[in-house]
Amino acid sequence: xxxxxxxxxxxxxxxxxxxxxxxxxxxxxxxxxxxxxxxxxxxxxxxxxxxxxxxxxxxxxxxxxxxxxxxxxxxxxxxxxxxxxxxxxxxxxxxxxxxxxxxxxxxxxxxxxxxxxxxxxxxxxxxxxxxxxxxxxxxxxx
Amino acid sequence: xxxxxxxxxxxxxxxxxxxxxxxxxxxxxxxxxxxxxxxxxxxxxxxxxxxxxxxxxxxxxxxxxxxxxxxxxxxxxxx
Numbered sequence: 001x002x003x004x005x006x007x008x009x010x011x012x013x014x015x016x017x018x019x020x021x022x023x024x025x026x027x028x029x030x031x032x033x034x035x036x037x038x039x040x041x042x043x044x045x046x047x048x049x050x051x052x053x054x055x056x057x058x059x060x061x062x063x064x065x066x067x068x069x070x071x072x073x074x075x076x077x078x079x080x081x082x083x084x085x086x087x088x089x090x091x092x093x094x095x096x097x098x099x100x101x102x103x104x105x106x107x108x109x110x111x112x113x114x115x116x117x118x119x120x121x122x123x124x125x126x127x128x129x130x131x132x133x134x135x136x137x138x139x140x141x142x
Numbered sequence: 143x144x145x146x147x148x149x150x151x152x153x154x155x156x157x158x159x160x161x162x163x164x165x166x167x168x169x170x171x172x173x174x175x176x177x178x179x180x181x182x183x184x185x186x187x188x189x190x191x192x193x194x195x196x197x198x199x200x201x202x203x204x205x206x207x208x209x210x211x212x213x214x215x216x217x218x219x220x221x
Contacts, residue, residue: 052146054197058197103214112221115219116179120148120220123219123220134149134153134216138219
């Protein structure tokens with residue numbers, strides 16, 4: 001499995017974590033993003049993620065390079081899903097292994113924050129009752 | 143060049159992609175002006191749109207060439 005991946009199939013967080021296994025590492029941090037059942041007080045049935053795939057995969061590899069420049073990372077793995085997801089499903093997973101936990105937490109935090117700001121990915125919320133709306137978002141960052 | 147529309151921009155323009163023919167030496171800014179002429183529905187969100195050329199974010203003065211893939215990127219919400 002690739003360490004950086006945009007996929008329409010379900011993400012298994014344990015597999016993403018396994019990708020960063022390293023005998024030199026003292027720890028690994030795993031972040032798992034899931035679909036919340038409420039958004040701004042309204043009941044959500046699910047989300048549809050749209051992605052500009054070619055650009056998103058390229059940006060993910062750049063994020064990996066940025067993380068490696070900033071922290072002494074052993075291994076890093078990222079997966080983001082697209083298509084239709086139901087409440088409770090995993091939309092994104094990021095795993096980072098380092099020699100020490102402090103840098104693993106920081107690197108993982110940076111990676112997920114950057115994924116949210118800098119990847120060409122959009123989500124449409126489907127509310128109970130049938131209403132649908134694109135999540136407002138923020139202009140994509142370099 | 144090929145222009146791709148995503149998410150809210152796709153809904154407003156009511157299309158996924160189209161071919162635009164601009165004169166040699168045109169920039170992203172020129173392409174955006176042509177886009178708004180063809181799809182005035184996008185005017186409201188244009189200030190929030192960013193553009194990529196061949197998968198890289200582009201400045202408004204970036205020059206475009208035949209065969210480029212330009213994407214119209216409304217505000218993103220990954221994660």
